[in-house]
Amino acid sequence: MIQHNDYIDLLKNNVLWAVEKLKTDPSYFAELSLPQKPNFLFIGCSDSRIPLDMITGSEPGELFVHRNIANQVNLTDINLLSIIEYAVEILNIEHIIVLGHYKCGGVKAAVEGLNEEDIVENWVSQISDLYHYHKKELEAIGDKTKMYDRLSEMNVIVQLKNVLRTPIIQRAFRNKKKLWFHGWIFDINSGLINDLPLPLDEWKELDLLPEDY
Ligand SMILES: [Zn+2]
Numbered sequence: 001m002i003q004h005n006d007y008i009d010l011l012k013n014n015v016l017w018a019v020e021k022l023k024t025d026p027s028y029f030a031e032l033s034l035p036q037k038p039n040f041l042f043i044g045c046s047d048s049r050i051p052l053d054m055i056t057g058s059e060p061g062e063l064f065v066h067r068n069i070a071n072q073v074n075l076t077d078i079n080l081l082s083i084i085e086y087a088v089e090i091l092n093i094e095h096i097i098v099l100g101h102y103k104c105g106g107v108k109a110a111v112e113g114l115n116e117e118d119i120v121e122n123w124v125s126q127i128s129d130l131y132h133y134h135k136k137e138l139e140a141i142g143d144k145t146k147m148y149d150r151l152s153e154m155n156v157i158v159q160l161k162n163v164l165r166t167p168i169i170q171r172a173f174r175n176k177k178k179l180w181f182h183g184w185i186f187d188i189n190s191g192l193i194n195d196l197p198l199p200l201d202e203w204k205e206l207d208l209l210p211e212d213y
Contacts, residue, residue: 038064041087044099070106073162100156101186102149156183164208
């Protein structure tokens, strides 16, 4: 459990950070308060071990971020849909990245459950379906950790496919907007990101991507 002092430390650290930033660049916050122009939309897992800015060497203002358990793209999630719409239509972001990670508790919960009747299992039911659909291939891997790693990769691809299925993205294609999609996995064991190969031909066949993508 977090101690009272840990909470105070967060606020102290904040003051130190602001003072330090001003020391090195007196106009830092004047510039930060200008309208944002991020280049990337990240849809990632909420896991606390993935400090997005740090692992990508990004600065404030560069990443537009949505996070939830196991980086789910649910087509009825008004929160995420609003973010995609704002990113594509207002901020004109061209790169959309779904970022999963190995050793994802949400992916594991989809297969093994957490407690009885918990909400998380409900939330990650798409991954449960994915697991059952590919059960043979996944069980053949043998090693449980590797099996979950593979399921995490499959989950990233499926969620990226869900991004393509949103009316926002399809409208953007009709309007000839330039958009790039990426499926990434953060390997907690090495600190490195795997840029996953995407089934582009399959997505074109399903009319989710334009032919000239
Ligand atoms: Zn996770």
